[in-house]
Amino acid sequence: MSNITAKPIKPQEVDVSKVRYSPVKSLPSGAKIIYLNHGEGIAPLFVQTPEFTVPFDNGATYFADNDGSGKYAIKVSMDNLESNPAMKEFHDMLTRMDDKIMNDGIANSLAWFKKKNPNADVIKELYTPMVKVSRDSETGEPNGKWADSFGFKIVKREGKVQCDCYDSDKNVLTVDGDDAVDLEGMFKKGTKVKMILKCNGLWIASGKFGCTWRAEQIRINAPVGFSGYAFSDSDDEDEGVALTRTISEKPKEPDNYVQSEEEEQPEEVDEPEEVEESEEEEEEEEQPQIQEGSSYEIKADMVIKALGFDPEDLPNLFDSSELQ
Numbered sequence: 001m002s003n004i005t006a007k008p009i010k011p012q013e014v015d016v017s018k019v020r021y022s023p024v025k026s027l028p029s030g031a032k033i034i035y036l037n038h039g040e041g042i043a044p045l046f047v048q049t050p051e052f053t054v055p056f057d058n059g060a061t062y063f064a065d066n067d068g069s070g071k072y073a074i075k076v077s078m079d080n081l082e083s084n085p086a087m088k089e090f091h092d093m094l095t096r097m098d099d100k101i102m103n104d105g106i107a108n109s110l111a112w113f114k115k116k117n118p119n120a121d122v123i124k125e126l127y128t129p130m131v132k133v134s135r136d137s138e139t140g141e142p143n144g145k146w147a148d149s150f151g152f153k154i155v156k157r158e159g160k161v162q163c164d165c166y167d168s169d170k171n172v173l174t175v176d177g178d179d180a181v182d183l184e185g186m187f188k189k190g191t192k193v194k195m196i197l198k199c200n201g202l203w204i205a206s207g208k209f210g211c212t213w214r215a216e217q218i219r220i221n222a223p224v225g226f227s228g229y230a231f232s233d234s235d236d237e238d239e240g241v242a243l244t245r246t247i248s249e250k251p252k253e254p255d256n257y258v259q260s261e262e263e264e265q266p267e268e269v270d271e272p273e274e275v276e277e278s279e280e281e282e283e284e285e286e287q288p289q290i291q292e293g294s295s296y297e298i299k300a301d302m303v304i305k306a307l308g309f310d311p312e313d314l315p316n317l318f319d320s321s322e323l324q
Contacts, residue, residue, distance in 0.1 A: 003162065003198070003216060004046060004196060004198075004216050004217070005044060005046075006043065006044055006046050007046070008046040008047060008048040008196045009045075009046065009047060009048070010047070010048060010089070011047055011049075011086075011089040011090040011092070011093035012089045012092075012093070014038065014045065014047065014093050014096070014097070015038070016096045016097055016099075016100040018038050018039050019036060019037070019038060019097070019100055019104075020036070020037045020038075020039065020040065020043070021034050021035070021036060021037075021104070021108070021201075021202070022034055022035035022036075022037070022201075023111075024111055024112060024204075029205075030205070031203060031204060031205035032112075032203070032204040032205070033201055033202065033203055033204070034112070034201055034202040034204070035201040036199050036200075036201040036202060036211070038199075044198055044199070045198065045199040046196060046197065046198050046199075046216065047090075047093070047196075047197050047199070048194075048195075048196055048197075049090055049194055049195045049196075049197060050084065050086035050087045050089075050090055050194065051192050051193070051194045052076035052077060052078070052087075052150070052192070052193050052194070053076065053077050053079065053190065053191070053192055054074075054075075054076055054077070054187045054188060054189060054190065054191040054192075054193065055075070055076070055077040055079075055146070055147070055149065055189065056075075056189050057188050057189045059074055059075055059076070059187035059188060059189070059191065060072045060073065060074045060075075060183070060184045060186075060187035061073045061184070062184050068156070068157070068158045068159040069156055069157045069158060069159075070156050071153040071154065071155050071156060071214075072153060072154040072156070072183060072184055072187075073151060073153050074151065074152055074153065074154065074187055074193075074215075075132075075149050075150070075151045076149065076150055076151075076152075076193060077146070077147045077148075077149050078090065078091050078131075078147055078148045078149060078150055079147035080147075081147075081148075090150075091131065091148065094130040094131045094150065095131055097130065097211065098127070098129045098130055098131060098211075101127065101202065101211055102120070102123050102124060102127050105123045105126075105127065105209065106118065106119075106120060106123050109123070112202075112204060112209065113126075113204070113209075126207060126208055126209060127208075127209060127210060128208055128209070128210030129210070130150060130151075130210070130211055130213075131148050131150065132148060132149040132150065132151065133148055134146035134147075134148070151213075152195065152197055152212075152213040152214060152215055153212065153213070153214050153215070154183070154214065154215050154218065155214055159176065160176055161175040161176055161183065162214075162216075163175075163214075163215045163216060163217065163218055164216070164217040164218075165183070165217075165218050165220060166217070166218070166219045166220070167219070167220060167221060168192075168219065168220070168221045170219075173220065186220055187220075191220060191221060192220075192221055193218055193219065193220050194218070194219045195215045195216075195217065195218045195219070196215070196216045196217040196218075197213045197214065197215055197216070198213065198214050198215075198216050199211065199212075199213055200212040200213060200214050
């Protein structure tokens with residue numbers, strides 16, 4: 001079941017000047033998250049994507065948190081930017097958001113990283129961009145060998161996939177229970193997908209930070225039954241999104257709320273204490289420090305790779321219940 005609480009908008013309608021952040025939230029794992037809103041108060045960002053192509057046979061990887069929960073990490077190609085205006089608009093939106101988040105990382109470096117006045121180059125090295133560029137394995141420089149790519153996830157919680165999945169004919173795919181399709185196996189080379197995405201916010205861990213997206217609805221080529229549909233059917237991508245399936249429950253404010261100075265903080269049960277921006281409290285919590293001009297970034301990557309992980313997969317290693 002998807003969790004769409006606002007009307008999805010198109011990429012060109014995303015105004016990065018409206019991006020707001022919640023206070024930093026510390027997790028039991030040691031990581032931190034920052035919820036992102038598109039406007040004041042609780043305003044989750046939902047975006048309808050163009051149709052993407054899965055570039056490789058292993059387009060999806062499942063990361064299990066426990067027996068019934070985890071997430072499918074999926075990578076898609078943003079090809080044909082010159083001939084596909086809708087794809088170009090989505091790519092441009094991600095680029096604008098990447099630039100915005102890096103700049104805000106400098107402005108909020110004390111609250112986010114416990115570091116005063118890092119320069120732009122340091123923040124750029126620590127940031128994991130949403131737009132993935134093909135790079136030379138030896139030099140690390142862009143080589144243009146592959147089209148830019150983008151990653152998102154489908155969350156599974158307590159045995160239930162938290163995303164409405166459809167085939168190309170708008171039929172609902174059975175993704176739970178004994179009759180469930182092999183969701184991970186569906187994302188093969190050449191598979192076409194189109195999503196309603198929710199921006200999940202920022203993650204901070206192991207000296208890195210980035211922004212994640214999760215699919216609330218996805219359209220894939222696999223025929224099964226149909227129920228409910230939220231995509232605009234316009235071929236020219238100019239019509240509004242006809243949202244027909246949302247949840248009626250009000251979201252919990254403390255989890256995804258940017259508090260104004262006039263508002264009083266609501267009481268929260270069993271939530272980690274918010275990270276204040278005072279230097280005294282910041283010194284009490286150990287956090288990897290950003291050393292300007294040092295080899296910290298290289299060492300962090302070496303440790304992560306030595307453990308058998310790709311640095312870009314850091315957000316996928318968190319419990320899916322922590323990054324909602």
